[in-house]
Every structure is written in C-alpha cells, then in structure tokens.
Amino acid sequence: MTVHDVARVLPDVPALRNLCRSMAMVEAVLNPVGERFHSFNPTWSATEELASMRNGSGDEFDIVFPPAGAYVRGFDHESPFSPYHHDDVPRTWPGVVDSVPPIFQRYVHEPAFTDENGTPVVTACLWREAEADHWQAGQIDFPDGHPDPDGSTWLFELLVDPTPEAFQAFGEDYYETTIAIDAVRHVYDLRPLGRALITSLNPTASVEDVAQEAAAIGYPLVRELSLTTD
Template sequence: MISTKNFTSLPNRNSLQSICKAISVLDAIICPEWEYRYYSYNSKWGEGEEYCEMRYGSGDLMNILFLENNCVINGFAHEFQHNQKSDLTKNLPEIYNDFIFGEPVASFGTTFCLWTNQTGNWETGIIEDYNDNSEELLSVFDNTPQTYIDWATEYFEDSYKETGIPLETVTKIYQGQILTKEMVLSIVDEIEDWQLLEDDLKEIDYEYDFK
C-alpha cells in the first residue's frame, strides 16, 4: 500500500494527474452537488497551476498542486497530528512554498507531505511517526479502477445504477477516453443537468462528446 513510509509505487507526476482527473470526473457524474463530492479538480487553479482536492466531512483533507513538471501533495488527517509541519516540509523545494505555507493549505493543516524533486522522484521531509493515515488517503492512487469502485460504492451508496458502478466505464475514464452520454448513463440512471456536468468537465479539462 502507498504511504509516506512506502511511496515507491506512488505514480509519477503525469500518471497521478490523470488519476486525479479521472476520479474527479467520476465524482462529478455520481454526485452533481459539488459540496458533497470527495474529489474535485481545477485545471485553471492559477497560471501554470492545476489543483486537486480531496475533502471529507470528518475533517480529513488532501490538496495536490500540479506545476508544469512538478507536483506536491499535502495531507491532513485530523486524528493523526503526530509530526511537526517544519519537519514534514524539511528540504521542501522553494517552488512549493507559496502553496504549502500559503492559503488555503496553511489553515487546513499538514500531517503528511510528499513532493517531486528535480529528477521527478517523490520525496518527503523528516517523519518521526508514520502513523499519519497517509495509507488510507493515498490508496486511490494505486492506478486500479476497482479501487475507486470499491470506495465509491460504499461512500455514495445509492447514487449510482442499481447494477453498480461498471468497471469497463471506469477503466475507460482512467485511460482518458472521450466521455460520452452512453458512458455517463452506464454509471447513473439519469443526469438532471447536463450543462452542469459539461461545466465540471471543462473545469477538470476532460474531453467529452455528448452529441
């Protein structure tokens, strides 16, 4: 399992970005109400910056910043505040400072942090206590569509078709295939506001064709 103790299987920056977009597309389909989603993605976060957020009502959060060739992950698990942020961000490259030490991350808090270095490999700061819940929060990034299905089946309960969330469709979205109405309607029985979904897909920057 991926964690701050074992992050060798954490996907590289580009693959992680693709996964973040895919799970945000799936959340947008299953849960039209943005405030109740778990994953969301903003491809227009800032100039040369894209942003993925995971938020959970219990207070756990994950914030991911994608720069052109770099990436940083900030995690906050409210019941696992065992390490100092100054240690967790030890040797953090300066390009991430505004994000990690600015808002909204500064107010959210940090219980784990990972970033890509100049060679594209993942790094962490100093971690005294690996009991940081990173394994649970990072588990969706194993690049396995079934992992998302298993999680969403429990989290969203009856928001999808009675037959369940289809692996074939989720796999296509993970692969970045153009989203069609048929694919959407294989997940949910209906979409009340197709324009709202289109707006979400534009924000995510995910290609679709609903003609």
C-alpha cells in the first residue's frame, strides 16, 4: 500500500475527524495518565483541531482539521522516503509535498512538523479540501519491490480500516490487555461516556481522570460526569 491507495479508501473529513476523536478517547480510558499512541486536540488553534499518532520509536502522523478541510502528514523513520536517507543534506522525497495546494502549504513548513533545520519530517502526505469529493496526494515515483515504501501501510492502518474490531486488535496488542468490543463500539458511535462504560474498558481507571481527558478531547460525557468537569 502507498499513500495513493490510502487516498482511495480514507474516510471523508467529518468521518475521519470522528474516528480520530474516538480512537483517542478509547486510549484515554485505557491509559488515562500515561503516554498514548493516539491523541486528539480540539483546540490546537482557535480554528484548527489536531489528531496525532506517536509510537514512541520516532514514527508518527498528524492530521490538521482546519475549516478548509484536512491535511495529513505521516513519517516512517525506516521508510526509504525519509528525508534523512539521502546524501548529506536532508530533503523530502520528490513529489511527496510538492503538490500541496496553497491553502494547506503552511502545514508543510509548520514548526511542529519540521526538524530544527526546517526540513519537513514527512514520508507520506495527503490533503482534502472541504468541498472536494476525494483525497489527494502528490505524483510520486515509488521504488520497485518495496512493500511499504512511504510507511502508509502501517501508519494509517486504523484509518483505512475504521472498525471497532480493528482498534480492539491494535489495543489488545499494544496495551496487552483484553478490550471489550461493545465498549469500543460505543465510543466509535460517539455515544456519551459514562461510569459503566469507563469501568468496562478499564476497571482500574479513575473516572474523574477519564472525564477530564474526555473534556480535553472534546468527547461527549453523560450529564453526571459533565458536571464534574465544569
């Protein structure tokens, strides 16, 4: 799979935003006070939300949700597309960000997405304008014989398979625990989070801590818990 394959199957912008928020919320219940794989910041700026993935080994993605649509940046540090695999001067792989339209161009050079020298830290990039009917990616010559040249296969696997079952499989492997599928379905449906749901996902979690995380993520809470975060 390459970024072009991802572009054909990625959910539309509203559905992707909801998916990212749901994944972040399930992880916030599983690990309310520790480092997490997925996160969601509804107040990244006054007009932008940010979904992120960090695996702790230098691989990551970020999805910016501005009013104009969405911009996706992925980085696989082992990818042959890494800016740090070429000569002595880091440079992005030809085509990866060359076609990013002006409306999203500032994200290519956003300090949070570049290194200390201003080089975009990216191996895969997609974007979709709010009124568009499909995702776009640059024109790229992919090397022959590489099963995952830009890291898209694994970076975006939970985005191109937006099912509770896919997240359950990931979470059970990553957190080494059993995860109740009905609870994951509840969160993927964006139904309000309550005590029983929190306990079914993580019996040891502090309900108050999870409620605070939900408020920070922008995930709906039942009225009882909403009152504790006011």
